[in-house]
Amino acid sequence: MKDRYLDFVNSPFGASVARSIGLPQPEVLRRHAQGRAEFDGIAAIGAGPSPTLFEPLLTLLTSLGMTSVAHESALGWLSVAARHGAMSGRFEARAPGAPPNDRVQALIFDATGITDSTQLHALYGFFHDALRSVAKSGRIVVLGLPPESCASPRAWTAQRALEGMARSLGKEARGGISANLVQVEPGGDFEGALRFLLSPRSAYVSGQVVRIDATPANPPADWNQPLAGKRALVTGAAQGIGAAIAQVLADRGAHVIGLDVPQAQDALDQTMLALEDAWPSQGAHTALVADITAPDAPATIAAALLAMGGVHIVVHNAGITRDKTIAKMTEAAWDSVIDVNLSAQERIDDLLLDQHVLHDGGRIIGVSSISGIAGNPGQTNYATSKAGVIGRVQSMTGPLRTRGITINAVAPGFIETQMTARIPLGLREAGRRMNSMSQGGRPVDVAETIAWLASPASAGITGNVVRVCGQSLIGA
Template sequence: MTDTYARLVNHGLGRDLARKLGLPQPADLRRYRPGQPLIDGPVLVRGSGPGADRIAAALLSWGLDVRRHAVPKERLGGIVLVLDALEAPGDLEQPVLAAAPSLRDLAPGGRVVTVSRVPGGTPATAAARQGVDGLLRSLAKELRAGATGNGIVLAEDVSPTAPSALGALRFFLSGRSAFVDGQFIRVSSAEGRLPDDADAPLAGKVAVVTGAARGIGAAIARTLHRDGATVVAVDVPAAGDHLAEVANGIHGTALQLDITRDDAGQRIIDHAVHRHGRLDVVVHNAGITRDKLLVNMDQSRWGSVINVNIAAQLRINEALLASEHFRSEPRIVSVASTSGIAGNRGQTNYAASKGGVMGMVRATAPLLAQHGGSINAVAPGFIETEMTARIPFATREIARRLNSLQQGGLPGDVAEAISFLAGDSAGGISGEVLRVCGQNLVGA
């Protein structure tokens, strides 16, 4: 769906009028295209410990133009602030204030990424590390022109250059993270490996996507295919024509299936193995809404949402965990929602189901770890889809602007995050929830 307002206030007379009136002017976001440079312009790496040196060396090995000290008025593509050696709150001052003037030189669509560690150790160390959370989230709200700020949080024994730490850094620096802002990814282990081809990180994988006939699901299927995966597109029989169109367009296969069936998990496994010889990735995207104030909620609305959005995922995951065909570093990615974090009026059933998805993800992570696998969730905010297009105009406009990027995201933004979490470079990331919401300003 086209954001007419954004187009109007960024060109000609509309742009001049918006500036005079102080109206929001959503920037054109820097989104990923295969073959494009990872980032536009030099990357400044600040930090005094060995972690900063190692990250700078890794970025140099990617062919990036790396700076260790700022050059006045040089336009920067990104700033990486390495804070992995904090021991007390006072340790924040020097690296943060040293990097601060360079924010003026950040290019449109630029990136700021912090690298820190999980709060722990002494009270002073925990305070300093937790302080990075507030620092980064506040900074992200100060950035302009489509620039974003995000953070990587390392477990105590994980190196700043562990595969998943570098994978997360590449994701945050790239156009793949265009609508991810003010968020953190926790790297809990040294598992994972970087792909040989950064533009085909899913090469050789077989991935299943539920709810793939339209909207976000179709975008996920297309993005996984673009990134090298063979895709099984799953949706209900009623969506068969749209499903076939998506599957044919990406040279995948279509499976017409009601995921609430007791045997849905086994049918998915059988189809993937019979048609493609393996199963590596399952993306739980299928979901429904049946909105109503709780005082007016009936059993049908409540039960259908819970059954599709979370109960079906639990049953399918049971089949996956029991299958010998889902053993080689498997990946599960579920689509949650910011409604499950912050709540939403009239969506108690939907929010409960999406909160349930996040709880399921955290509890399932240890079960997959024994096979080198991972499970994570992506929580979209306001995304431009057929569903949001039906929201009344005034409500829709307010929802679009209530994030740091002052616009709605695209289905492809959700798909990019899912593709990252489905890849080998995210092997050390599990049990996490990554919000794709432009840093929503309400509730969470």
């Protein structure tokens, strides 16, 4: 659905009106587009004492074609760059109003060496100097350690403090700029995460904490097609967010098996045909019709997938709402939402795992919601089911490690869909504006996040719940 306010305040006349009466002016977010470079410009580098990630970070920026400049807090960066023969320089703060081509595209701060709260002052020095230098739709990434991996209580305390910094930066930056914290366990590979978080594909992901363990990553041969050779099951794929997930996974190289209920077969067939038309070299994608709550559904789905050779990725997107306050809610409304949104996932996964339909080293990705984090009036059933999706991620992380399978979830906020278009105007506008981006997200924002979690390069990312909500104020 069109956001007319966003369009208005980004027109010449609307921008003038908004400035004159003090209306918020959300930025038109830069998203991935075919033919447009994903990475360009300058990354400003800052650091606390004894940073540990300069070497892999420089290698990554070089491979992305980004130039670096070192803030005074990270002078060791220049010697690393010189050793690798990489072009770099010293950071100079830009004044407000500097031309866009004179601004940096990313701020990256290596906080992995911070072991005491007194050393957090380095964050102030860097971001005080650098925040106003970031271009619109720029990126801020803080690199730290998982607090529980720290050897001392003081180090744990200081690393946990980084969350408050990163989330606050996301709320202060504005201009479509995102800020996220990546906690890298010693030995962890953060390339896939930074490629996503520095790119336009993460336009609506901000204020998040991503944890990366030391599991060896498996970088794809082609970063533009990281899912080539993979088969992906997407439930609820006929339309809306599910169709967007199918499209992005196909764009990233996967063969998509789209699943939906019999009533949606026509729409599902059209979605799968559209994938074939857009990427003819991949051949036909597969439409699978089933009611996931039927008693025989897990066996039916497992048999169909086994006949194709199994799957590498399972995306549990299917979901329904039956909104009423609990005092007015029927028993059937409660049971149906829990069954579709949560219990059916458990039953299907149990069989796919027991029969090894999901390959070792595979990916399970659930679609939760900020309602599952914060709750929502009139949605006790929905919020319960979506909180259960988060519980499933947390409870299954350990058992799945032995097979190299990761399990994560995305938690969308206000996304522009047919469902949100039916929300009354006042509530709809509140949903759009109550986040750091001051606008709703798009189905593609959810889909891009899922494609990142599905990548072979995300082997070290498991047990994460990533909100795709523009840093919503709800549940923040």
